[in-house]
Amino acid sequence: MDFALMLNSIPDLLRGSILTFELVGLSMLFGMLMAMPLSLLRVSKRIWCLAPAYGYIFFFRGTPLLVQIFLVYYGLSQFAWIKESIMWPILREPYWCAIIAFTLNTTAYTGEILRGAIQAIPHGQIEAAQSVGMSRIMLLRRIIAPQALVIALPGYSNELILLLKGSALASTITLLELTGITRKIIAETYKPFELFILAACMYVVITFILTRIFNWVEHRFTAYRRPPELMEDQEGIPDNI
Amino acid sequence: MKKAVVFLTLVLFLATSGLAMGGDVLKIATEGAYRPFNYVKPDGSLSGLDVEIARALAAEMGLDKDDYELVIQEWDGMIPGLLARKFDVIVASMSITDKRKEAVAFTEPYYYETGSFVAKEGADLEISKQGLKGKTVGVQTATTWARYLEGVYADVVDIKFYDSVQNHNLDLKAGRLDAVLATSFYMSSWLESEEGQGCEIVGEPVSNPNYIGEGVAIALRKGETELKEDLNAALDAIIADGTHKKIARKYFPVDIYPYEK
Numbered sequence: 001m002d003f004a005l006m007l008n009s010i011p012d013l014l015r016g017s018i019l020t021f022e023l024v025g026l027s028m029l030f031g032m033l034m035a036m037p038l039s040l041l042r043v044s045k046r047i048w049c050l051a052p053a054y055g056y057i058f059f060f061r062g063t064p065l066l067v068q069i070f071l072v073y074y075g076l077s078q079f080a081w082i083k084e085s086i087m088w089p090i091l092r093e094p095y096w097c098a099i100i101a102f103t104l105n106t107t108a109y110t111g112e113i114l115r116g117a118i119q120a121i122p123h124g125q126i127e128a129a130q131s132v133g134m135s136r137i138m139l140l141r142r143i144i145a146p147q148a149l150v151i152a153l154p155g156y157s158n159e160l161i162l163l164l165k166g167s168a169l170a171s172t173i174t175l176l177e178l179t180g181i182t183r184k185i186i187a188e189t190y191k192p193f194e195l196f197i198l199a200a201c202m203y204v205v206i207t208f209i210l211t212r213i214f215n216w217v218e219h220r221f222t223a224y225r226r227p228p229e230l231m232e233d234q235e236g237i238p239d240n241i
Numbered sequence: 242m243k244k245a246v247v248f249l250t251l252v253l254f255l256a257t258s259g260l261a262m263g264g265d266v267l268k269i270a271t272e273g274a275y276r277p278f279n280y281v282k283p284d285g286s287l288s289g290l291d292v293e294i295a296r297a298l299a300a301e302m303g304l305d306k307d308d309y310e311l312v313i314q315e316w317d318g319m320i321p322g323l324l325a326r327k328f329d330v331i332v333a334s335m336s337i338t339d340k341r342k343e344a345v346a347f348t349e350p351y352y353y354e355t356g357s358f359v360a361k362e363g364a365d366l367e368i369s370k371q372g373l374k375g376k377t378v379g380v381q382t383a384t385t386w387a388r389y390l391e392g393v394y395a396d397v398v399d400i401k402f403y404d405s406v407q408n409h410n411l412d413l414k415a416g417r418l419d420a421v422l423a424t425s426f427y428m429s430s431w432l433e434s435e436e437g438q439g440c441e442i443v444g445e446p447v448s449n450p451n452y453i454g455e456g457v458a459i460a461l462r463k464g465e466t467e468l469k470e471d472l473n474a475a476l477d478a479i480i481a482d483g484t485h486k487k488i489a490r491k492y493f494p495v496d497i498y499p500y501e502k
Contacts, residue, residue: 074408074411077412077416078415083415083416094417174379174412176402180402183382184382184402187382187387
């Protein structure tokens with residue numbers, strides 16, 4: 001074991017982790033924004049809403065992420081009209097290609113998670129809302145969305161962890177994120193064990209942070225499900241009430 | 242018993258040395274299975290860069306067709322055959338390595354495995370620190386060329402590392418890279434293929450010995466200083482008069498030797 005090498009590689013790997021964070025963070029944000037309307041289309045009863053959403057989810061869940069990355073990165077650049085289009089400055093960059101591929105991928109999974117969450121809301125609530133004359137938008141905003149998002153949390157945190165690990169594939173399109181930079185150092189030092197174990201540790205730490213954040217969010221938004229006496233001491237509430 | 246061994250060794254030595262010395266014919270060994278460097282043509286004759294270089298050297302040394310002979314020797318028996326005096330020199334694209342230097346002597350190198358920068362036609366790229374400033378160059382990771390780029394251009398060039406030569410060529414075609422750097426032999430054959438259309442070699446081949454190694458040379462037995470000097474003189478001569486370049490150009494569109502040294 002070359003501990004000196006491991007120690008010396010930590011700054012490089014941390015730099016790689018920042019890129020990993022960026023890739024996962026932006027894809028997660030864009031993915032969430034796209035997944036919400038997708039899930040609504042997916043639960044629609046109209047076939048021209050349902051079919052495209054179903055097809056989209058079917059395709060992106062049914063193909064490997066690596067294939068999707070290659071399709072976006074190497075595939076699109078094959079066509080001259082894409083290289084001449086206004087999209088090229090973005091599609092030219094491996095950074096954005098990775099984010100596009102990750103976003104498309106995570107949108108499909110998140111959309112399906114949200115679909116399940118929406119359908120988990122008791123139908124009686126929706127009927128009740130309709131009976132008091134709520135519009136469709138208000139129904140969505142007040143009844144469906146707040147509950148569905150909370151129900152989706154555990155599944156969504158799972159999806160994010162998968163996305164984090166999937167982001168290692170960005171190294172195949174020249175991005176020096178955590179895995180990319182690890183592979184590069186290995187190519188120079190021929191010490192795969194030391195560096196992969198170090199990278200693995202960093203992924204574990206990132207995953208740990210992610211799960212803690214989600215646990216906290218989940219705890220925060222599911223207070224209504226817990227009996228009052230189990231509520232933990234919260235700041236700002238005086239002890240003597 | 243001991244005497245018998247000594248006697249036999251002596252007989253063998255005399256017999257083999259007699260073979261090589263017989264009639265003062267210079268025997269040149271090559272492998273004949275390493276296209277385009279040395280190979281057997283359908284009619285049974287030898288051809289290739291090594292073979293033509295060997296012929297040019299022989300001519301330069303004033304040897305007639307009867308004064309030298311090309312023989313085919315399998316690769317693994319090449320150095321043992323030389324040491325056993327079955328032939329006198331090896332012209333078979335043999336790279337100079339420390340291990341081989343323990344067993345045989347080498348002339349000056351007659352070619353180097355070089356690297357070539359390739360860019361799109363008309364890119365008007367100048368291969369220098371100035372010309373490559375701010376450019377993106379692709380290279381296969383963990384290769385000689387990656388080390389070279391990092392060693393020489395790291396401060397001005399955005400180096401992108403690829404898992405394969407094919408992938409950086411794809412990105413060169415796609416316009417994501419301003420240039421790529423890879424083995425000249427590979428790149429020149431790629432440029433001749435359909436995928437390589439529209440791209441061209443730019444600048445001089447990369448042949449920095451600090452990164453590339455010592456080159457490819459003719460091997461001969463240690464101690465044959467006179468032959469070595471003759472070969473080196475002949476090599477200098479065919480390089481100086483352009484014969485070397487003319488031969489190399491038949492096989493490679495890029496320089497495989499730094500003629501301007």
